[in-house]
Amino acid sequence: MIITVTLNTALDHTLFVHALPLHTTVRAHRSMISVAGKATDVSWVLSELGEDNLAMGFAAGRFGTQMDAMLRQKGVATDFVWVGGETRLNTVIVADDGLPQTTVTTDTLEVTGEHVEMLRDRFTRALERASAVAISGSLPHGVDSSIYAELIRQAKNRGVPVVLDASGMPLKLGLEARPAVIKPNQAELSYLAGRDLEGIAEVRTAAGELNAQSGVAVVATLAEQGALAAFEGKVMQIPALPVQVISPAGAGDAVVAGIAVALARREPLEAGLRLGFAAAGAVVARPGTADCRREDIDALLPLVNLIPMT
Numbered sequence: 001m002i003i004t005v006t007l008n009t010a011l012d013h014t015l016f017v018h019a020l021p022l023h024t025t026v027r028a029h030r031s032m033i034s035v036a037g038k039a040t041d042v043s044w045v046l047s048e049l050g051e052d053n054l055a056m057g058f059a060a061g062r063f064g065t066q067m068d069a070m071l072r073q074k075g076v077a078t079d080f081v082w083v084g085g086e087t088r089l090n091t092v093i094v095a096d097d098g099l100p101q102t103t104v105t106t107d108t109l110e111v112t113g114e115h116v117e118m119l120r121d122r123f124t125r126a127l128e129r130a131s132a133v134a135i136s137g138s139l140p141h142g143v144d145s146s147i148y149a150e151l152i153r154q155a156k157n158r159g160v161p162v163v164l165d166a167s168g169m170p171l172k173l174g175l176e177a178r179p180a181v182i183k184p185n186q187a188e189l190s191y192l193a194g195r196d197l198e199g200i201a202e203v204r205t206a207a208g209e210l211n212a213q214s215g216v217a218v219v220a221t222l223a224e225q226g227a228l229a230a231f232e233g234k235v236m237q238i239p240a241l242p243v244q245v246i247s248p249a250g251a252g253d254a255v256v257a258g259i260a261v262a263l264a265r266r267e268p269l270e271a272g273l274r275l276g277f278a279a280a281g282a283v284v285a286r287p288g289t290a291d292c293r294r295e296d297i298d299a300l301l302p303l304v305n306l307i308p309m310t
Contacts, residue, residue: 109141193210
């Protein structure tokens with residue numbers, strides 16, 4: 001079983017518009033509600049892949065109840081700690097005119113120290129049945145930045161590998177706990193490197209240095225430029241797949257899902273990269289956050305190319 005941990009759960013309300021001009025009423029020609037919050041997206045993709053998984057974290061209110069029901073309907077087992085406030089409702093705007101996707105997010109969960117202790121206890125018990133852990137996303141207000149590092153150490157003490165997808169101090173502290181894999185984007189890798197990274201060459205150098213220093217595999221996603229993966233002293237480039245992008249929301253989470261499957265099966269990371277990027281290609285071709293179809297993933301799998309970089 002793969003555990004996913006989402007401490008700042010959310011739903012995405014995606015609005016599709018023809019354009020997004022200012023100072024006027026903009027009418028969406030399509031809208032939809034999707035599970036969001038990153039690691040819950042990982043669970044969504046894992047269930048589409050037929051992988052047994054458990055979604056954990058904090059949830060609250062009407063949106064939390066809706067999110068939990070959607071996950072269960074998808075076949076995801078859930079064990080959220082119910083807290084005060086409300087699970088976030090993000091607004092995602094996708095314009096037909098080619099402008100970058102815009103996301104407006106909130107911070108509405110109310111988490112206490114007692115809630116954090118409950119999560120620790122439940123996570124510890126769940127590790128007894130876990131084959132891998134995926135930890136992703138931001139932290140709600142009041143939760144210490146060291147929580148991801150703590151959970152990673154708990155899992156490692158049980159021999160359970162972890163993939164981490166976070167930003168800022170939770171990512172930095174989480175890296176110090178030595179998960180098996182981290183999945184930063186270019187801005188997050190720049191933060192870890194302590195300098196702005198521009199272009200493939202600089203990303204390659206930073207990812208390779210970080211892997212050599214920490215022993216942690218680094219999978220850096222680079223949007224339309226694909227990704228770079230540094231692990232076991234080597235660096236590979238993964239070009240973006242030739243699919244029409246409808247919405248990129250959840251693509252990175254699909255990559256994490258593929259990596260988590262490889263960790264759970266004790267397969268080489270290359271297998272997880274192929275599965276993850278095939279799933280990401282299937283996600284971006286559909287409008288909902290992290291939504292994908294198994295048949296599309298299977299069709300894209302042979303197209304994923306891992307190119308060694310010298």
